[in-house]
Amino acid sequence: MLASTTHLVRDWEPETTGLQGITSVDMGNVCGRATAITVITPIRPGLVTLSKLGFILPRRIPWMTKALRQLSFIHFARWSLISHIPDNGPPQRPERPRYRYLFFESNFNGAWDDYIDAFSYVMPVRMRLTWGSSFGFPGAKPVGPFKRYITHNEFEADHFYSAYPDATTTMVTSALELSQKFDDFAAAAAGLGSGEFASAWRQFLVSAQKHL
Amino acid sequence: MTDHNVLGRAYALTVLTPIVAGHEIALRAHLRSLPIAAESPFARVPSTHFARWVIVPQPAFQGPPMRPDPFKSQYLVFTSSFDGDLASYLGDLCRLMGDQADQVWSHCVGYPGSADPWAFARYFRHNQVDTDVFFAAYPDATVDQVRASLARRDQILTFVLETQGMDGAELHRRWTETFAPGVQARQP
Numbered sequence: 129m130l131a132s133t134t135h136l137v138r139d140w141e142p143e144t145t146g147l148q149g150i151t152s153v154d155m156g157n158v159c160g161r162a163t164a165i166t167v168i169t170p171i172r173p174g175l176v177t178l179s180k181l182g183f184i185l186p187r188r189i190p191w192m193t194k195a196l197r198q199l200s201f202i203h204f205a206r207w208s209l210i211s212h213i214p215d216n217g218p219p220q221r222p223e224r225p226r227y228r229y230l231f232f233e234s235n236f237n238g239a240w241d242d243y244i245d246a247f248s249y250v251m252p253v254r255m256r257l258t259w260g261s262s263f264g265f266p267g268a269k270p271v272g273p274f275k276r277y278i279t280h281n282e283f284e285a286d287h288f289y290s291a292y293p294d295a296t297t298t299m300v301t302s303a304l305e306l307s308q309k310f311d312d313f314a315a316a317a318a319g320l321g322s323g324e325f326a327s328a329w330r331q332f333l334v335s336a337q338k339h340l
Numbered sequence: 341m342t343d344h345n346v347l348g349r350a351y352a353l354t355v356l357t358p359i360v361a362g363h364e365i366a367l368r369a370h371l372r373s374l375p376i377a378a379e380s381p382f383a384r385v386p387s388t389h390f391a392r393w394v395i396v397p398q399p400a401f402q403g404p405p406m407r408p409d410p411f412k413s414q415y416l417v418f419t420s421s422f423d424g425d426l427a428s429y430l431g432d433l434c435r436l437m438g439d440q441a442d443q444v445w446s447h448c449v450g451y452p453g454s455a456d457p458w459a460f461a462r463y464f465r466h467n468q469v470d471t472d473v474f475f476a477a478y479p480d481a482t483v484d485q486v487r488a489s490l491a492r493r494d495q496i497l498t499f500v501l502e503t504q505g506m507d508g509a510e511l512h513r514r515w516t517e518t519f520a521p522g523v524q525a526r527q528p
Binding site for chain 1: 382395407449483520
């Protein structure tokens with residue numbers, strides 16, 4: 129399945145897009161075809177700056193975000209540095225955590241194993257930038273220890289919601305593009321005679337073929 | 341200053357609230373009993389793309405050289421990826437799923453309830469954790485646009501299958517019947 133990194137970067141999508149094949153995910157993390165992952169890891173003191181660098185660089189270096197976008201099964205993902213825990217007064221006891229924590233979540237379609245494989249094979253540098261400052265990070269390769277690390281630090285969702293649970297990321301992006309093309313076609317086709325319309329419709333289908 | 345919670349029209353909200361000691365089991369039982377998908381409480385707030393509640397009892401211990409760092413409370417993590425601005429979303433949470441919100445966050449310290457929308461919004465802002473990196477595959481699309489586009493795609497596929505082999509005049513007539521004047525399915 130993981131034939132070559134070049135192939136993965138170009139158009140990586142897991143072979144499994146439904147529930148079948150999920151081996152390391154708890155059912156609270158599943159809503160239709162969507163899967164949730166939530167990971168919290170402690171950051172080594174003195175390496176918080178490195179962790180922040182892992183946030184800043186992807187904003188400044190386009191290829192780092194491009195690789196994430198080419199993992200075409202991620203709907204939304206986020207990373208947050210938890211520097212302090214807000215105090216709400218008694219009965220909450222004020223928290224003075226010894227460490228800062230890295231919060232990560234993703235909403236994706238497909239199997240947990242495929243997802244971690246993709247991170248490991250496609251973006252090992254970014255994974256090292258992201259989690260390299262956290263205690264216990266074994267590196268993104270080989271993928272076995274990386275999976276064990278994620279599993280150790282993962283929390284199962286107690287409730288997970290998707291507004292369109294039957295749609296994969298590719299289905300959504302494709303449908304959005306198709307709708308735009310269709311609206312353009314409809315505007316251009318207004319007033320055409322039947323013969324011209326049939327020809328224009330065939331051209332539209334050819335141009336929209338990859339979305340159908 | 342750039343708000344890293346925002347990407348295009350999408351907003352990444354992360355909220356961490358302390359669970360009242362002794363309420364952890366009841367809260368987890370309640371969350372796990374909630375209906376999912378279209379029956380989820382979050383379905384009441386139409387700008388929600390994805391959302392979750394996660395109870396975090398303690399961060400995982402990694403072994404030496406890390407030293408144990410136990411939290412004094414267990415925490416409820418609430419995250420949402422939605423379209424629009426935070427003020428409107430918190431207003432919608434309070435207005436459209438206030439009763440469900442009360443059943444969940446009443447297990448958390450300091451929750452003021454949904455009867456006072458200002459206090460409700462203040463509580464979430466106080467406990468918000470800012471996002472440092474936010475990724476969205478379709479940051480400029482609203483939930484309504486996504487749903488309309490998916491429905492439009494199905495409609496086009498059906499039309500293509502049903503009109504295979506038709507002559508130009510019949511194809512044109514069927515297209516006009518099916519799509520015009522309602523071709524503007526996408527939301528503004």
